[in-house]
Amino acid sequence: MTLSSYAFYRSNIIFLFALICGIIFPQGFLIGKALILPALMVIITITLLRFPRGFFRHPGSLLYSSIQSNIMNYLVLGNFIILAGVLLIHKQELWVGMVLIAAMPSSLEIILLGNLSRIEKKYVFTALAGTYLGALLIIPLVGLCFLKYIHLNHWNIIVLVLGLIFLPLAISRVAIEKEWDNIIKKYEDAAMDFSSFIVFYAITANSRNFLINWSSDLSFIALIAFVSTFLFCFAIRKTGFYFHIPENKIIFFILLGTMKDCGLAGGIALTVFNQEAAIPPLIFAIFTFFYMNWLKYRMRHIPESSNSG
Numbered sequence: 001m002t003l004s005s006y007a008f009y010r011s012n013i014i015f016l017f018a019l020i021c022g023i024i025f026p027q028g029f030l031i032g033k034a035l036i037l038p039a040l041m042v043i044i045t046i047t048l049l050r051f052p053r054g055f056f057r058h059p060g061s062l063l064y065s066s067i068q069s070n071i072m073n074y075l076v077l078g079n080f081i082i083l084a085g086v087l088l089i090h091k092q093e094l095w096v097g098m099v100l101i102a103a104m105p106s107s108l109e110i111i112l113l114g115n116l117s118r119i120e121k122k123y124v125f126t127a128l129a130g131t132y133l134g135a136l137l138i139i140p141l142v143g144l145c146f147l148k149y150i151h152l153n154h155w156n157i158i159v160l161v162l163g164l165i166f167l168p169l170a171i172s173r174v175a176i177e178k179e180w181d182n183i184i185k186k187y188e189d190a191a192m193d194f195s196s197f198i199v200f201y202a203i204t205a206n207s208r209n210f211l212i213n214w215s216s217d218l219s220f221i222a223l224i225a226f227v228s229t230f231l232f233c234f235a236i237r238k239t240g241f242y243f244h245i246p247e248n249k250i251i252f253f254i255l256l257g258t259m260k261d262c263g264l265a266g267g268i269a270l271t272v273f274n275q276e277a278a279i280p281p282l283i284f285a286i287f288t289f290f291y292m293n294w295l296k297y298r299m300r301h302i303p304e305s306s307n308s309g
Contacts, residue, residue: 008112008296010193015289018197022204032202036267037160039195041168043263044132046188047108048172049181051125056173065123066130069106072256073131074138078102081228081260088220096273097280098221100265103142105131105165107259109292117251117299127256132165156272164264196263200285203266207279221280225287232258233295251299259288 056062085098106128114124139161175181184191211218233254240250266281 005116008116008292010189011109011112011196012289012293014193014196015200015285018200019204019286021197022201022206023208026205026208029202029205032198032205033270035198036202036270037164039198040164040264040267042191042195043108043199044164045168045171045175046184046192047111048168049175049184049188050111051129051172051176053176055125056129056169062126062129065126066133068253069127069130069256070134072253073106073260074102074134077228077232077257077260078138080232081224084224084227088224089217091215091217091276093274093276094217094221094280097265097269097277098224099142100269100273100277101260101262101281101284103135103139104261104265105135106256107261107288109288110255110259113255113292113295113299114252116296117248119248119252119255123252124255127252131256132169135165136161160268160272164267199263199267200282202270203263203278203282203285206270206275207282210276210279211282218279218283221283222287225284228284229258229287229291230294233291254295258291260284262288 079102081098081102085095085102089095089098108128110128111124114121140158172181175184236254236257237250240253245253262281262285266278266285269277269281
Protein backbone atom coordinates (compact mmCIF):
# COMPACT_ATOMS: atom_id res chain seq x y z
CA MET A 1 0.00 0.00 0.00
CA THR A 2 1.43 3.38 -1.02
CA LEU A 3 1.64 6.33 1.37
CA SER A 4 -1.19 8.14 -0.43
CA SER A 5 -3.42 5.04 -0.34
CA TYR A 6 -2.73 4.60 3.37
CA ALA A 7 -3.61 8.24 4.07
CA PHE A 8 -6.80 7.86 2.03
CA TYR A 9 -7.75 4.69 3.92
CA ARG A 10 -7.06 6.36 7.29
CA SER A 11 -9.17 9.38 6.31
CA ASN A 12 -12.09 7.07 5.47
CA ILE A 13 -11.89 5.31 8.83
CA ILE A 14 -11.82 8.58 10.79
CA PHE A 15 -14.79 9.97 8.87
CA LEU A 16 -16.93 6.84 9.40
CA PHE A 17 -15.94 6.64 13.08
CA ALA A 18 -16.96 10.30 13.57
CA LEU A 19 -20.34 9.67 11.91
CA ILE A 20 -21.04 6.60 14.04
CA CYS A 21 -20.05 8.34 17.29
CA GLY A 22 -22.10 11.42 16.36
CA ILE A 23 -25.21 9.29 15.79
CA ILE A 24 -24.82 6.97 18.80
CA PHE A 25 -23.24 9.38 21.32
CA PRO A 26 -24.49 12.91 20.53
CA GLN A 27 -24.08 14.00 24.16
CA GLY A 28 -20.62 15.42 23.47
CA PHE A 29 -21.93 17.94 20.93
CA LEU A 30 -21.24 21.02 23.05
CA ILE A 31 -17.62 19.97 23.55
CA GLY A 32 -17.27 19.26 19.85
CA LYS A 33 -18.79 22.61 18.94
CA ALA A 34 -16.34 24.41 21.22
CA LEU A 35 -13.39 22.60 19.61
CA ILE A 36 -14.49 22.70 15.97
CA LEU A 37 -12.82 25.99 15.01
CA PRO A 38 -9.42 25.12 16.57
CA ALA A 39 -9.69 21.70 14.88
CA LEU A 40 -10.31 23.32 11.49
CA MET A 41 -7.35 25.64 12.01
CA VAL A 42 -5.12 22.64 12.75
CA ILE A 43 -6.31 20.77 9.64
CA ILE A 44 -5.79 23.71 7.31
CA THR A 45 -2.44 24.72 8.83
CA ILE A 46 -0.97 21.20 8.61
CA THR A 47 -2.21 20.86 5.03
CA LEU A 48 -0.53 24.15 4.10
CA LEU A 49 2.73 22.89 5.61
CA ARG A 50 2.91 20.47 2.67
CA PHE A 51 3.30 23.41 0.31
CA PRO A 52 7.01 23.87 -0.47
CA ARG A 53 9.09 26.77 0.79
CA GLY A 54 8.72 29.89 -1.33
CA PHE A 55 5.52 28.64 -2.95
CA PHE A 56 3.68 31.95 -2.47
CA ARG A 57 6.60 34.26 -3.27
CA HIS A 58 5.91 34.35 -7.01
CA PRO A 59 2.13 34.73 -7.35
CA GLY A 60 2.39 35.56 -11.06
CA SER A 61 3.45 32.01 -11.92
CA LEU A 62 0.43 30.66 -10.04
CA LEU A 63 -2.11 32.91 -11.72
CA TYR A 64 -3.23 30.70 -14.62
CA SER A 65 -3.97 27.59 -12.56
CA SER A 66 -5.58 29.73 -9.87
CA ILE A 67 -7.98 31.22 -12.40
CA GLN A 68 -8.87 27.76 -13.68
CA SER A 69 -9.49 26.46 -10.17
CA ASN A 70 -11.68 29.40 -9.18
CA ILE A 71 -13.74 29.09 -12.35
CA MET A 72 -14.41 25.39 -11.71
CA ASN A 73 -14.92 25.70 -7.94
CA TYR A 74 -16.94 28.90 -7.72
CA LEU A 75 -18.29 29.85 -11.14
CA VAL A 76 -19.37 26.32 -12.16
CA LEU A 77 -19.91 24.27 -8.99
CA GLY A 78 -20.75 27.12 -6.62
CA ASN A 79 -23.31 28.71 -8.92
CA PHE A 80 -25.00 25.37 -9.53
CA ILE A 81 -25.37 24.73 -5.78
CA ILE A 82 -26.83 28.19 -5.16
CA LEU A 83 -29.24 28.11 -8.12
CA ALA A 84 -30.40 24.58 -7.34
CA GLY A 85 -30.91 25.59 -3.72
CA VAL A 86 -32.97 28.61 -4.73
CA LEU A 87 -35.26 26.42 -6.86
CA LEU A 88 -35.62 23.39 -4.59
CA ILE A 89 -34.97 24.35 -0.94
CA HIS A 90 -37.82 26.10 0.88
CA LYS A 91 -36.54 26.34 4.45
CA GLN A 92 -34.32 29.38 4.96
CA GLU A 93 -31.96 27.77 7.48
CA LEU A 94 -31.18 24.91 5.11
CA TRP A 95 -30.73 27.29 2.18
CA VAL A 96 -28.15 29.20 4.25
CA GLY A 97 -26.21 25.95 4.57
CA MET A 98 -26.31 25.54 0.79
CA VAL A 99 -24.97 29.07 0.31
CA LEU A 100 -22.12 28.30 2.71
CA ILE A 101 -21.17 25.18 0.75
CA ALA A 102 -21.18 27.16 -2.51
CA ALA A 103 -18.84 29.75 -0.98
CA MET A 104 -16.32 27.19 0.27
CA PRO A 105 -12.93 26.51 -1.39
CA SER A 106 -12.01 23.12 -2.82
CA SER A 107 -11.75 20.14 -0.50
CA LEU A 108 -8.34 19.45 0.99
CA GLU A 109 -8.83 15.82 -0.05
CA ILE A 110 -7.94 16.72 -3.64
CA ILE A 111 -4.29 16.52 -2.54
CA LEU A 112 -4.69 12.80 -1.80
CA LEU A 113 -6.68 12.15 -4.96
CA GLY A 114 -4.20 14.20 -6.96
CA ASN A 115 -1.36 12.03 -5.69
CA LEU A 116 -3.27 8.84 -6.49
CA SER A 117 -3.96 10.00 -10.06
CA ARG A 118 -0.35 11.17 -10.55
CA ILE A 119 -1.28 14.80 -11.17
CA GLU A 120 1.75 17.06 -10.79
CA LYS A 121 1.80 18.42 -7.24
CA LYS A 122 2.47 21.96 -8.42
CA TYR A 123 -0.90 22.08 -10.21
CA VAL A 124 -2.79 20.57 -7.28
CA PHE A 125 -1.19 22.93 -4.75
CA THR A 126 -1.72 25.95 -7.00
CA ALA A 127 -5.37 25.08 -7.57
CA LEU A 128 -6.06 24.51 -3.89
CA ALA A 129 -4.24 27.69 -2.86
CA GLY A 130 -6.13 29.62 -5.53
CA THR A 131 -9.54 28.59 -4.21
CA TYR A 132 -8.56 29.33 -0.59
CA LEU A 133 -7.23 32.77 -1.46
CA GLY A 134 -10.31 33.30 -3.62
CA ALA A 135 -12.46 32.44 -0.60
CA LEU A 136 -11.14 35.53 1.20
CA LEU A 137 -13.11 37.55 -1.34
CA ILE A 138 -15.89 35.13 -2.31
CA ILE A 139 -17.21 34.30 1.18
CA PRO A 140 -17.80 37.93 2.28
CA LEU A 141 -19.32 38.75 -1.13
CA VAL A 142 -21.66 35.76 -1.05
CA GLY A 143 -22.66 36.66 2.49
CA LEU A 144 -23.47 40.25 1.53
CA CYS A 145 -25.38 39.23 -1.62
CA PHE A 146 -27.38 36.22 -0.43
CA LEU A 147 -27.54 36.53 3.36
CA LYS A 148 -28.24 40.26 3.66
CA TYR A 149 -31.81 39.66 4.86
CA ILE A 150 -30.65 37.45 7.72
CA HIS A 151 -29.91 39.18 11.00
CA LEU A 152 -26.27 38.41 11.77
CA ASN A 153 -23.03 40.22 12.34
CA HIS A 154 -21.21 40.17 9.01
CA TRP A 155 -17.99 41.15 10.73
CA ASN A 156 -18.10 37.81 12.56
CA ILE A 157 -18.01 36.03 9.20
CA ILE A 158 -15.11 38.16 7.95
CA VAL A 159 -13.11 37.63 11.14
CA LEU A 160 -13.92 33.90 11.03
CA VAL A 161 -12.75 33.60 7.43
CA LEU A 162 -9.54 35.45 8.18
CA GLY A 163 -8.94 33.18 11.17
CA LEU A 164 -9.61 29.98 9.21
CA ILE A 165 -7.83 30.88 5.98
CA PHE A 166 -5.42 33.80 6.34
CA LEU A 167 -4.12 32.88 9.82
CA PRO A 168 -3.31 29.22 8.98
CA LEU A 169 -1.58 30.44 5.82
CA ALA A 170 0.58 32.86 7.82
CA ILE A 171 1.35 30.29 10.53
CA SER A 172 2.32 27.63 7.99
CA ARG A 173 4.70 29.98 6.14
CA VAL A 174 6.40 31.04 9.40
CA ALA A 175 6.71 27.40 10.51
CA ILE A 176 8.38 26.46 7.22
CA GLU A 177 10.76 29.42 7.27
CA LYS A 178 11.75 28.62 10.86
CA GLU A 179 11.91 24.87 10.01
CA TRP A 180 9.37 24.04 12.70
CA ASP A 181 7.58 21.85 10.19
CA ASN A 182 10.17 19.10 10.75
CA ILE A 183 9.01 18.88 14.36
CA ILE A 184 5.31 19.09 13.50
CA LYS A 185 5.60 16.25 10.96
CA LYS A 186 6.19 13.78 13.79
CA TYR A 187 2.72 14.47 15.16
CA GLU A 188 0.79 15.62 12.08
CA ASP A 189 -1.02 12.32 11.44
CA ALA A 190 -2.39 12.14 14.99
CA ALA A 191 -3.29 15.84 14.96
CA MET A 192 -5.07 15.55 11.60
CA ASP A 193 -6.99 12.44 12.65
CA PHE A 194 -8.12 13.92 15.96
CA SER A 195 -9.09 17.24 14.38
CA SER A 196 -11.02 15.58 11.54
CA PHE A 197 -12.87 13.44 14.06
CA ILE A 198 -13.83 16.52 16.11
CA VAL A 199 -15.13 18.39 13.05
CA PHE A 200 -17.35 15.66 11.66
CA TYR A 201 -18.41 14.36 15.07
CA ALA A 202 -19.69 17.84 16.03
CA ILE A 203 -21.53 18.30 12.72
CA THR A 204 -23.09 14.81 12.92
CA ALA A 205 -24.11 15.10 16.58
CA ASN A 206 -25.71 18.45 15.77
CA SER A 207 -27.64 17.04 12.79
CA ARG A 208 -28.71 13.72 14.31
CA ASN A 209 -32.27 14.63 15.28
CA PHE A 210 -32.88 16.51 12.04
CA LEU A 211 -31.76 13.50 10.01
CA ILE A 212 -34.07 11.21 11.96
CA ASN A 213 -36.98 13.53 11.11
CA TRP A 214 -36.18 13.46 7.40
CA SER A 215 -37.95 16.04 5.22
CA SER A 216 -38.43 16.73 1.51
CA ASP A 217 -35.90 19.58 1.71
CA LEU A 218 -33.25 17.11 2.88
CA SER A 219 -34.12 14.84 -0.04
CA PHE A 220 -33.56 17.74 -2.43
CA ILE A 221 -30.24 18.54 -0.74
CA ALA A 222 -29.18 14.92 -1.22
CA LEU A 223 -30.22 15.14 -4.87
CA ILE A 224 -28.16 18.31 -5.39
CA ALA A 225 -25.19 16.67 -3.67
CA PHE A 226 -25.48 13.64 -5.97
CA VAL A 227 -25.68 15.78 -9.11
CA SER A 228 -22.78 18.03 -8.06
CA THR A 229 -20.49 15.03 -7.52
CA PHE A 230 -21.28 11.98 -9.64
CA LEU A 231 -23.14 13.64 -12.51
CA PHE A 232 -20.78 16.62 -12.64
CA CYS A 233 -17.88 14.16 -12.85
CA PHE A 234 -19.55 12.44 -15.82
CA ALA A 235 -20.27 15.78 -17.55
CA ILE A 236 -16.74 17.16 -17.06
CA ARG A 237 -15.22 13.90 -18.24
CA LYS A 238 -17.34 13.82 -21.42
CA THR A 239 -16.56 17.48 -22.11
CA GLY A 240 -12.84 16.84 -21.67
CA PHE A 241 -12.90 13.90 -24.08
CA TYR A 242 -14.83 15.97 -26.62
CA PHE A 243 -12.10 18.63 -26.61
CA HIS A 244 -9.31 15.98 -26.56
CA ILE A 245 -7.95 17.10 -23.19
CA PRO A 246 -5.33 14.74 -21.64
CA GLU A 247 -6.64 12.29 -19.07
CA ASN A 248 -4.75 13.72 -16.09
CA LYS A 249 -5.92 17.22 -16.96
CA ILE A 250 -9.52 16.00 -17.05
CA ILE A 251 -9.09 14.49 -13.58
CA PHE A 252 -7.64 17.82 -12.45
CA PHE A 253 -10.81 19.63 -13.58
CA ILE A 254 -13.03 16.92 -12.11
CA LEU A 255 -11.50 17.31 -8.65
CA LEU A 256 -11.91 21.09 -8.72
CA GLY A 257 -15.43 20.99 -10.13
CA THR A 258 -16.96 18.42 -7.81
CA MET A 259 -15.48 18.71 -4.29
CA LYS A 260 -16.09 21.42 -1.69
CA ASP A 261 -14.63 21.77 1.82
CA CYS A 262 -17.73 20.55 3.66
CA GLY A 263 -16.03 20.48 7.07
CA LEU A 264 -15.20 24.18 6.80
CA ALA A 265 -18.79 24.96 5.77
CA GLY A 266 -20.16 22.98 8.71
CA GLY A 267 -17.81 24.67 11.17
CA ILE A 268 -18.83 28.15 10.03
CA ALA A 269 -22.50 27.13 10.10
CA LEU A 270 -22.31 25.91 13.71
CA THR A 271 -20.35 28.96 14.84
CA VAL A 272 -22.20 31.81 13.11
CA PHE A 273 -25.61 30.42 12.13
CA ASN A 274 -28.06 27.94 13.66
CA GLN A 275 -27.98 24.17 13.94
CA GLU A 276 -29.98 23.48 10.78
CA ALA A 277 -27.49 25.38 8.61
CA ALA A 278 -24.94 22.64 9.32
CA ILE A 279 -27.12 19.85 7.90
CA PRO A 280 -26.40 20.51 4.17
CA PRO A 281 -22.60 20.39 4.74
CA LEU A 282 -23.02 17.00 6.46
CA ILE A 283 -25.15 15.59 3.62
CA PHE A 284 -22.64 16.89 1.07
CA ALA A 285 -19.77 15.41 3.13
CA ILE A 286 -21.43 11.97 3.10
CA PHE A 287 -21.97 12.07 -0.66
CA THR A 288 -18.40 13.32 -1.12
CA PHE A 289 -17.16 10.36 0.94
CA PHE A 290 -18.85 7.84 -1.37
CA TYR A 291 -17.88 9.86 -4.43
CA MET A 292 -14.19 9.97 -3.45
CA ASN A 293 -14.05 6.21 -2.99
CA TRP A 294 -15.85 5.66 -6.29
CA LEU A 295 -13.46 8.09 -7.98
CA LYS A 296 -10.44 6.34 -6.47
CA TYR A 297 -11.76 3.04 -7.85
CA ARG A 298 -12.29 4.59 -11.30
CA MET A 299 -8.80 6.13 -11.31
CA ARG A 300 -6.94 2.93 -10.44
CA HIS A 301 -5.82 2.33 -14.08
CA ILE A 302 -5.21 5.99 -15.03
CA PRO A 303 -1.46 6.12 -14.17
CA GLU A 304 -0.75 3.07 -16.31
CA SER A 305 -2.73 4.33 -19.30
CA SER A 306 -1.23 7.81 -18.98
CA ASN A 307 2.30 6.48 -18.83
CA SER A 308 1.81 4.16 -21.77
CA GLY A 309 0.35 7.05 -23.75
